Amino acid sequence: MNPVPSPARPATAHAARAVRRRTRVLRPAVAAAALALALTACDSGSSAAGGAGGTTAATRVVGTAHGKVTVPAHPLRIVSVHSWSTESLFDLGLTPVGVEDSGANYVPPRYLKGWKAAAKVSTGADLDYERIAALKPDLIVGVDVPYLSKAYRRLSAIAPTAFASFRESDSWTAYPDATASFVNRTAQLARLKKKYADRIAAVRAAEGAKLSGSRWDVIQGGFDSGNYWIYGPSSPVGDILARLGARFASATAAVDKGATKSVSYERADLLKDADHLVYYTNNDGSPANDIQKLFALRAFKELPAARNHRVVGTADFLPGSYNDAIGVVDAIEKALKDHTG
Amino acid sequence: MGTATISTTDVVPGTDGEGRRRRTAVTAARLLGLLLVCALLALVTVVSVAVGAKAIPPGEVLRALLHGRASVDDSVVLDLRLPRTLLGIAVGAALGLAGVLMQALTRNPLADPGLLGVNMGASAAVVVAIALWHSTDPSFCVWFAFAGAGLASALVHLLGSRGRSGPPPVRLALAGTAVSAVLSALISVVTLLRPDVFDQFRFWGVGSLGGQPMSVVTEVLPFLGAGALLALGLSGPLNTLALGDDTARALGTGVRRTRLLGLLAVTLLCGAATAAVGPIAFVGLAVPHLARTLTGPDHRWLMPYAMVCGAALLVGSDILGRVLARPGEIQAGIVTAFAGAPVFIALVRRRRIAEL
Structure with missing residues (x-):
């Protein structure tokens, strides 16, 4: 059935065809844009939080x-x-x-x-x-x-x-x-620093022997597929471990200051002398950055740290604040308490 | 579909006897060449299983293959190297074959599987899957990628189709470019506005054979197999199609049907390949040209050559990526772009791009 002509529609058949063709071409674009908006809306819900208005002159x-x-x-x-x-x-x-x-x-x-x-x-x-x-x-x-x-x-x-x-x-x-x-x-910073230092001292006092008697490696999932990353002693978690008096296993100890080492899954064996492994998690506790692919491999499951369930996740892996760092200390302390003896 | 299987290179002038001898010689040379590239692929396959970021003695590798997982090294061979090697062979062959099909269907020597929006369709579908379900599990994403590739391909066909000969090459290429642009914009919008999606998508965005379980191989293999069978069945009609639509029709080839089946084969091959390992550049573009230098334009030979060469190139690139960056790895998608570009440029400089 032919559409009923209307004044709003193009007068000629040629023009009508052109519009239909344009509509056909545009339809996927419009659908894609709508889908994009729907998808982006899924996680929105943030709103601007206004602080007190005005600024000080000083x-x-x-x-x-x-x-x-x-x-x-x-x-x-x-x-x-x-x-x-x-x-x-x-x-x-x-x-x-x-x-x-x-x-x-x-x-x-x-x-x-x-x-x-x-x-x-x-x-x-x-x-x-x-x-x-x-x-x-x-x-x-x-x-x-x-x-x-x-x-x-x-x-x-x-x-x-x-x-x-x-x-x-x-x-x-x-x-x-x-x-x-x-x-x-x-x-306020001084107070936070003291809180952090006190926490470090408390854990050292309680768990010092375990910390100095065990070796630690620090890892996270790599952004380059098929690899995981090893962090060094100067990394944030490395720094916190050092303050706690922990020793580093060979993989983390071998990483230069300020660097991370990208390593193939094949080389899970590099972590074999670690008693504990610390890795990055999302804030819901799930492994971050696909490191679960490494965890799924037998080469990883056979590692002493994995066999003894001494793989420690923390969402504070890249601390931006002193309370984040205390979060790392908490995770390490919990892991030590969970594995007494 | 028509049954004509005329080859543009098999028409050899001379007497009947002389022509027959020449044809036999050419066939023997091509067969020998195919055996040689198969031997190259076999060599690359052995190296891929034997060599990696971790040094494992050849005896240990053999023992793992023959007797299973007795040690951690055995599991490195069986759980990491074997799946990536099989995946490399399957995906490389699929992309090489899809490249031949694309260039034949569009009569464009610069066509590659990405031209039809298939790769972009797969990528967009993976972004959608991550946005809605927050999963990058290969076994989960593979189905979305495949569906996305199919939908994109169907959309391109709908936009580009007109007339009784099926979608003409130029309109098909233009429709593919337009759909790719829209899908690319969709990916950009979602990944820009949803950092969590970008965060997950980046693991898939660079084609890689590493870290894929054997289940991914088994999941995509039926689709790759079906696509390959379909494509190989079109080798004769594609030869006649190369002579032009009118000549092809006169020789009994169903032009529209050939193009439709060709598109379906490309979708199966590229959709499954991209779903399995992410987007891999250059194999679909460069391999058909490399194979064409060995076989000429006869698709009956070109297709098997492209499959074997594509598999060898992808597996070889993956080995390079594993060896060059020890103890880490460079993704095969990066290596193919780096290694494929100079090879392609050399081919272009050495000889005129073969007429399709």
Whole structure:
């Protein structure tokens, strides 16, 4: 049956065909866009959390990766564009109005509620400058990793921007320390440092013999399929283990400062002299970054650490704050208590 | 489908006897060549099982193959090297064969399996699966990738089809490009707005044979087998199609049917291959040209050659990736792009791209 002509429709058959053809071609694009929107909507639900409005007139000058920067003495509307800064801010008792989105599964549980409430202003290297500007921040903080370093000029045009210097070989403590300096919360930082030091001392006192008598390797799933990554003694977890007095097994001990080693699944045997293995989990406890593929292999299951169920997962594997680091200590202590003798 | 199996290279001038002798000689040379490339594939297969990031004595490798898992080294051979080698052979053969089909169907020497949107369809479906179910389990994703490849292929065919000869090559290629662009945008939108999806998708985004269990091999093998049988059955009609639609029709070839079946074969081959290991570049483009330098344009020979050469190239690339980055690995998808590009450029510089 032919469609009934209507004034709104093209007058000629040729034009009608052209429209139909265009519609046919556009239909997949529209369907794809609708699907994309539906999929992206599945995980939304975040809303911008406004802090107290207004800024203070007093300022101070802080040292950053990009030189001296004048920042508010008491910033009230802070945007964080890096997860480490975000975690530090929460740790210091501040609630950022905007945060980066590296995936909710990577946000430590203790910060998840606050993180979800904040507006999301970036996904990795993609920064939403308009959204950041709309939040009217009085301070933007972050870490001077390469992709953010490139964004510094545009961000500093929106608000004073303070980035912590980034070097692969730096200790994890450099970032909370720098963030505390940017937001003028050094007293709170000192309290957190003491809390962390006390926790380390307590675990050393209780479990020192076990820690010094066992060897540890630190691993996570590799982003390069078929490989896993071995972290060194200077990695965040390595640093915490060293402070606890633990010894490193050969795989972790062999990794240079500031480096990680990508290793084929075939070389699970590199972990054979480890009594304990520490690995990265998502915040729901599931293995992060596909390391379960390594765990499924017999070559892994035959390792002493795996046979003795001494494979320790932690969502605080890459700590951005002192409470994250205490989370690592908690996981290690629990593993030691679970395996007495 | 028509039954004509005329070959553009088998028409040898001269007397009947002379022509027959020439044809016999050419056939013998091609057969010998095929045996040689098969021997090359056998060699590469042995090396793939014997060599890896971990040094395992050849005797131990043999013992593992003959007697099963008695030690950890045996499980490295049987659980890691054997599945990736079998997968490399199956996927490499599929991509080589699909490349031949694509170039024949579109009459475009630069066509590769990605041109029909099949790879992008598989990728988009995996992104959807990750977004909705948060799983990158190969056994789970393989079905989505396959369905995505099928849907993309069907969509391209619908958009590109017109007339009684089936989709004309240029319109098919344009439709494939358009659908690929839309699907690529879909992937970008989802992975940009959903970091958790991007996080999972990146493990699949670079084609890799590593870390895949044997179950993936068994899951995709029926589809690859069906696609290969279908494709090989089209070798005669594709030869006549190379002479032009009108000539092919005059010789009794069902042009539309050949193109439809060809598209179905490409979907089966590429969908299953991409589902199993992720997108692998260059094999589908370069291997048909490499094979064509050995066989000429006769699809009856070109297809088996492309299958064997594709398998050897992919497995060889995987070995390179395992050996060069010890104790780590470089993904086969990266190595094929690095190794395939110079080979392809050399082929192009040495001789004119063969007419299709």
